[in-house]
Amino acid sequence: MSSPFIVVPTYHELENLPRFTEQLWTALPQARLLLVDDASGDGTPDWVKSHLLYQKQLFLLERAGKQGLGSAYVAGFSWVTAHLPTMEPCTAVVQMDADLSHNPDAIKDLLGALDAGADLVLATRYRGGVRVTNWPLRRLLLSLGAAQYVKLITGMPFSDPTGGFKAFRPEKLGELDLEQIHSDGYAFQIEVTHMAWRLGWNISEVPITFEDRAAGVSKMSTRIVREAVWRVPWMALHRRRLKPRTESAFAQKRSSS
């Protein structure tokens, strides 16, 4: 049966993983989950490998040490595009955080927007009001300010361009030249959406409520904010015209079968 593939970067998220996986599979029993873990010293790899669904619906990509959220997603998406041609078909590739800030129940809304024709669906905290609970005011203001900054500099019409909860049409994912993206955090989220927008993808937004993590700590840093500040004008200048990368693995498979 066809099911979404969820890609989640993890760094010291063991406190959240049992609840996250339970909520995910309650909402979507068929979903497959890839965790991209950067050698979390909290026992994450052992927990994953002893899970009943390990290598059935739960997969683990282990990396040698903390290399950043952006490169974790690039590695995770590459893993999915490489493995999917030999696996059950997949309706969507979804990215989200492990800390339950992104509610697994909302995945269905993102999948609905893909069904309606979108190539990329962005979960938004800010369209039609602000839906963020328990975030410190300065973090909320930073995020809202970043959204305005991105809109002004790039012209992208999206209300929440730094958000990390998205769904991709799987056969489109291979069009993104992800090896060209070396940014992290906010900048990574903006760059992927900007690339898709410049490629002319059909992009839609779905409202969500974002809740600050209840356990574990944020890996957000001032370096991530500084990087986004210069990276946004850089991408606006350097990525005015883009062509899709060579055909995706999915498209190749379809044309050869």
Ligand SMILES: Nc1nc2c(ncn2[C@@H]2O[C@H](COP(=O)(O)OP(=O)(O)O)[C@@H](O)[C@H]2O)c(=O)[nH]1
């Ligand atoms: N593999 C990997 N995951 C990371 C890294 N940094 C953050 N993450 C994960 O990315 C997600 C979002 O990070 P988080 O710290 O919650 O960022 P925030 O929501 O912006 O405060 C969480 O699932 C983290 O565990 C990293 O360097 N490597």
Ligand SMILES: [Mg+2]
């Ligand atoms: Mg978080």
